[in-house]
Amino acid sequence: VHKPYEFEIELVHDSACLDFAELLGRPACLGIADKSGGVRHVNGVIRRFTQLHTANVRTHYLAVLVPRLWFLGLVTDHRIFQNMSVPRIIEQVLKEQNFTGDSYAFKCFFDYAPREYCVQYGETALHFISRLCEEEGIYFYFEHFQDRHVLCFSDREGGPLIGGESLLRFHPGAGTETDAPTVRTVELRRTIGSDACTFREWNFEKTRLNLEVGQLEADPLKAPVPVGMTLEQYHYPHLYQLQKDGNRYASLELLRHFSLSRRIEATTDVSRMTPGHVFELHEHPRPDLNDRWWAVRVTHRGEQPQVLEHEAPDRGMTYIASLMAIPDSTRFVPASDHPKNPVIGDQTAIVTGPGGEEIFPDRHGRVKVQFHWDRLGAFDEKTTCWIRVSQGWAGGQYGTMAIPRIGQEVIVSFLEGDPDRPIVTGRVYNAANPVPYPLPEHKTRTVFKS
Template sequence: KYELKVLSLTGREAISQPFAFDIELVSEHPSFDLEALLHKPAFLQLAPDGRGVHGQLHRVAQGDAGKRLSRYSVTLRPQLAYLAHRFNQRIFQNLNVPSIIAQVLEEHGIQSTAYTFHLGTTYPTRDYCVQYDESDLHFIQRLCEEEGIHYHFQHSATAHTVVFGDDQTVFPRLAPVAYQQDAGLVASEPVVKRFDLRLETRTSRTTRRDYNFEIPRVTLEGDERSDALPDLEDYDYPGRFHDSQRGRHLAKRALERHRSDYQLAEGKSDQPLLLSGHFLPLTHHPKARWNDLWLLTEVLHEGKQPQVLEESITSDTTDNKDDFHQGYRNRFLATPWDVFYRPPLNHPKPRILGSQSAVVTGPEGEEIHCDEHGRVKVQFHWDREGRGDDKSSCWLRVSSSWAGARYGGIAIPRV
């Protein structure tokens, strides 16, 4: 019966980040049931052809009321944003990263129709992967960053989909947009009004090394280098791999991450179709080599339509801070189409302070349960999903107080 009309909006969306749009609304309804609105799906139309952003109402608020219109504000976010509000400590065993991510998403009601994987690499099974004192969102973003997997969103009027990928083929291509320098001239269609390119010093070589006690004489190492100068190395140990092929893969992904924004374009436009995780074909730029495909990595949206007001409900209805009073505009960051995008390491692995105690476990009825290396399995006190049996952990080495070349002692903990 009552419409909610958009008065203004600001939004930020970027590759491998949940988007957020803060929207100011007005309605003739004097008092909506805010609790009934919270978590409802909603679609924000940005373009005349009906395209826009779909999400859920993550925040709702009621503001000032005039004689006939009342003001409301909402924040539109993806389903994925809800994962930031659930924290856990648990163990995943014998699963690869895509399988772990899928399990976490489906626990939150994000079904297989709402996410998809387009991966060009087969990811190894992780014998033992721990989520420790971190939110579900932090956990899956950390896993993606470790593997070099990115994600973006695809929208329709009724749903949005999370698309996970590891190369450039997963990003859709937008219609070409012409460049027209912002000189006060009014264009007949949306254009890019500013486009600047900067180069910045980045790491040029990566090396990863690890150690496997079962093959102590083998040096496990992988490296990757670019032609860029000066020679700036990122060396890391332990690299968390068991064979050199995996080490080379991780070194390659790390170098791609370091150099993904070596060339970074910054621009402004009034084209509402620009969304992160899409290729922008730029045309009519005076620098011919810039007329190419650019991957939009971040877009900041802003829109105002004061014409929805039929009365003044506040003294500053659209929070004017410059000469932008009406319409739509955005600012964006972009990288060349042929440069692999890898998410930065913004979600580090949590660190456990000090040592932890645990209960030694094994099959029912056995007093001692170890492998040929004297390793045992345990049930950590914080693990509420383990069953206290021979599957409650991976094999763990037992620390010995006295050891050396051909001498020492060992004590096998009992179940």
């Protein structure tokens, strides 16, 4: 879950001269037989193809099958999204790479407010999508069909049932085989995580507002911690400017720590086991394990040696899957594995505004700019969010006020290195806006000229 899958498939062929160009980037489907009589399909795209060795007239090849989403890890960009929710941003990125409407689905329960300003700063499209999902508590998984695979986004507990029979018997077997698919081994794991989360923020428009929020899980069954300790995670800053949003993010952070705190590690011969899908275990000697479980990770290993007639004529097909699963009543919040790319140092940008205007501020003296890396901006009043401007002196209705003019070049810093938090900290001359008098002839002059 929340990662592109990858299948390595060793193949044999009569030809030692396959044309790789006809295979790379092409859709393919792997069929895995199941003891239930059905076939589990794994649909994807071939991203790598390797010729191995030739033996007994047969040539061995290795194909690597991945989802279309994997290729977004090869696409980087610097761009700005404004007044769009996270699902809308993700959908736009997918559509730009020709993801059709039947190749992805949003199955989210919660509504997501538009973000005023959201920057993809040198991130791959895959990293960007993953980060936005992690920030909002959304995860993705895949549904497979013979002719396509579907990228699904969700924020719900649990998910769809695995294909075919989802009620699976625990049967350790001690090496014996059964005709029906079973779960062979189960290990229950509990881990300790943080039981408290606190965020703090600052809103310059509401300076008296305390934007510190916190969540504490006091139930020791949900959050077992050493006696007398509070394992608090404290973060500043975060993504909110209103307290209600801060409470939501703090709750998500706490859920993130609980997501994998109670889980099972299991092995099974059920080839239909798929991340993001649910199965039900029964006949385990520990009653609380006979429950519905949601697969987070699955590793498959199978062999079909009988196709190599000269090497293993008497060996049948073998298959085993190792998996990690959590109770399907647990809301899964993905780990924050994709941090935002920081802006290292300052940048310069050009002040922008509507045509026919010389100055374009808001009531706080903020301006908008066009960054040099922004290839989609139109040098108008929609290029960025409103950006605060540093002045030489600022107090309660006193100080200095020199608003940058449209077309001037300004120095932009980023609070905490965050590309979503620009602030104008200086102004510089350039060829289009030269110094006010000849230099170095008049180098002794000090001038303030408007």
